[in-house]
Amino acid sequence: MFEARLPQGGLMKKILEALKDLVVNANWDLSAEGMSLQAMDNSHVSLVSVLLQSSGFEEYRCDLNCVMGIQLATMIKVMKCCNNDDSLKMEYKDDPGDxxxxxxxxxxxxxxSEFTVKLMQIDSEHLALTDDGYDAMITMPSAEFQRICRDLSAFGDAVTIAVIKNSVTFNASGDLGAGTITLLETNSEKEEEKVQIEMDNPVALTFAFKYLHYFCRGAPLSPLVKLTLRNDSPLVVQYDIADFGNIRYFLAPKVTDEDEAA
Incomplete structure (x- = not known):
């Protein structure tokens, strides 16, 4: 038996909106600790991971660990029937469990309002996501990250993110020209306006804008976004959902001409 209640269903709507461009069908893993989801996009270039802790729900019960396979598009259609200030209750019974x-x-x-959605048997590979440290970590306003991706994508289909000392530079270039945006560390009194940069080693990696635009859909969940970079490793874009959990996106770096030549 699984039951969970959120006082404001609008939060689940935001979470699903952050997934819809990347995930078609996915398994929600249910346990006493909470709900979690992990899925790769169809091209197997990016991966998204969601963690919703049981403590973030107003009510939560999960008697046995189980998997709830669902078509995300259907779940989104159902959630569109939920007003942002409506409460949301989810129920899943092991018997019949369909x-x-x-x-x-x-x-x-x-x-x-009550809606029942049929579940699916979904084959999916569950990857072990380990924290192997970082060469650089940037915490910045989510709105600023959105703006950078929007502005620079006019100049190319990829962006190079480079971190040196107390600055991070976003650079894109193409047939129309080039654009560069540099951010320095700030110590704003408002937490949501801060730019914090931690660096163990200089790093410069290139990523496709197509996926970064998808990742920006997580911005409504948190005023801040955390970018974790490690040489020769995927970028991690993380939004922390206050007192509830987080959503993390992983994106493999693009291979540049210089890398191929080497």
């Missing part, structure tokens, strides 16, 4: 029920209730309890 469906999940979503119940939405308005704040004044005058309106209740």
């Amino acid at each position: 469906s999940v029920t979503f119940t939405f209730e308005s704040p004044n309890q005058e309106r209740t």
